[in-house]
Amino acid sequence: MKLVGFFNLCREFWGENLRLDEALIQPLTDIAEVTASILDFNNDERILERELLKKVATNEQISLTNVPVSR
Structure with a gap:
C-alpha cells in the first residue's frame, strides 16, 4: 500500500494535477x-452546480424544473 498526500494549492499547480472537463x-x-x-x-x-455556474457565467438560459433540491 502506497501513502499519498492531499493536493496542496500552495505547493502544487492545479493544471499539473487536475483538469476541468x-x-x-x-x-x-x-x-x-x-x-x-x-x-x-x-x-x-457538485457536477450540477458547476454546470449551472457555467451557464450563469455565459448567460445561458437555465431551466430549474429538473434540478434536485437537497434537504
Missing part, C-alpha cells in the same frame, strides 16, 4: 486522485 474535475496525478475521491469532487450535486 466540462463539469467534471479530472485528476491527473495520484495526489489529485486521492483528493478528488476523499473530497468527492464529482458527486452529482
Whole structure:
C-alpha cells in the first residue's frame, strides 16, 4: 500500500494535477486522485452546480424544473 498526500494549492499547480472537463474535475496525478475521491469532487450535486455556474457565467438560459433540491 502506497501513502499519498492531499493536493496542496500552495505547493502544487492545479493544471499539473487536475483538469476541468466540462463539469467534471479530472485528476491527473495520484495526489489529485486521492483528493478528488476523499473530497468527492464529482458527486452529482457538485457536477450540477458547476454546470449551472457555467451557464450563469455565459448567460445561458437555465431551466430549474429538473434540478434536485437537497434537504
